[in-house]
Amino acid sequence: MAVINHIKEIRQKRGITQIKMAEDLQITRQTVNAIEKNKHNPSLELALKLIAYFDVPIEEMFYLEETKKGE
Amino acid sequence: MKNNKKWFWLAFVVILICMQIGGALGIYIIGREEGVFDYSLLLSMFQGTLGGLILVLLIMFFRKKRKPKLPEFDERSMLLMKRYFLGALYVVFIGSAAIVVTLALLGVETVEVGMLAVYLSILFIAVGMGALVTARL
Numbered sequence: 001m002a003v004i005n006h007i008k009e010i011r012q013k014r015g016i017t018q019i020k021m022a023e024d025l026q027i028t029r030q031t032v033n034a035i036e037k038n039k040h041n042p043s044l045e046l047a048l049k050l051i052a053y054f055d056v057p058i059e060e061m062f063y064l065e066e067t068k069k070g071e
Numbered sequence: 072m073k074n075n076k077k078w079f080w081l082a083f084v085v086i087l088i089c090m091q092i093g094g095a096l097g098i099y100i101i102g103r104e105e106g107v108f109d110y111s112l113l114l115s116m117f118q119g120t121l122g123g124l125i126l127v128l129l130i131m132f133f134r135k136k137r138k139p140k141l142p143e144f145d146e147r148s149m150l151l152m153k154r155y156f157l158g159a160l161y162v163v164f165i166g167s168a169a170i171v172v173t174l175a176l177l178g179v180e181t182v183e184v185g186m187l188a189v190y191l192s193i194l195f196i197a198v199g200m201g202a203l204v205t206a207r208l
Contacts, residue, residue, distance in 0.1 A: 023140045030208065031147040043146050 002065045008036040010054050025049055090120050155205040159198050
């Protein structure tokens with residue numbers, strides 16, 4: 001059950017660049033890219049920071065692949 | 072953040088003190104071997120360390136200026152490094168065991184310390200280069 005996220009869509013909708021987001025969250029640009037491509041699952045700490053940064057509910061940002069299929 | 076800065080400077084001080092101790096030890100060992108304790112080298116040692124420190128601080132300053140707030144290391148880098156070192160450990164263990172077994176099968180009974188030093192140097196360089204590449208991924 002892979003974790004899928006909508007970070008790229010949310011970020012692009014708000015016109016934030018990867019570099020700006022990396023600077024604000026104090027992570028590398030490579031990490032932002034890896035998370036957006038679902039190659040890396042952020043830690044709980046970073047996931048909570050992401051939710052606070054974009055101010056969206058957790059289920060809007062992250063979901064399990066299986067859950068989505070069932071919908 | 073404040074705590075991080077404290078640790079950063081503490082690490083710097085520890086490294087510098089260790090360098091001075093290492094230099095002094097080097098002068099002592101050379102003195103013991105050759106019979107002449109050249110303590111004027113202490114000054115060069117101190118100047119060299121100070122020069123190195125200034126160079127490192129300058130590089131850090133210019134890097135910070137170029138990339139204002141972007142960190143070079145984060146949780147993903149840490150995870151990648153952990154995985155890399157775990158893999159490297161297995162490769163080194165299995166590789167070393169394979170070399171020993173091959174040498175034993177070839178009938179080699181003794182190994183020169185010089186050869187061991189070369190082997191370890193190659194190992195350090197290879198693992199170090201891998202770590203540098205992993206940190207940039």
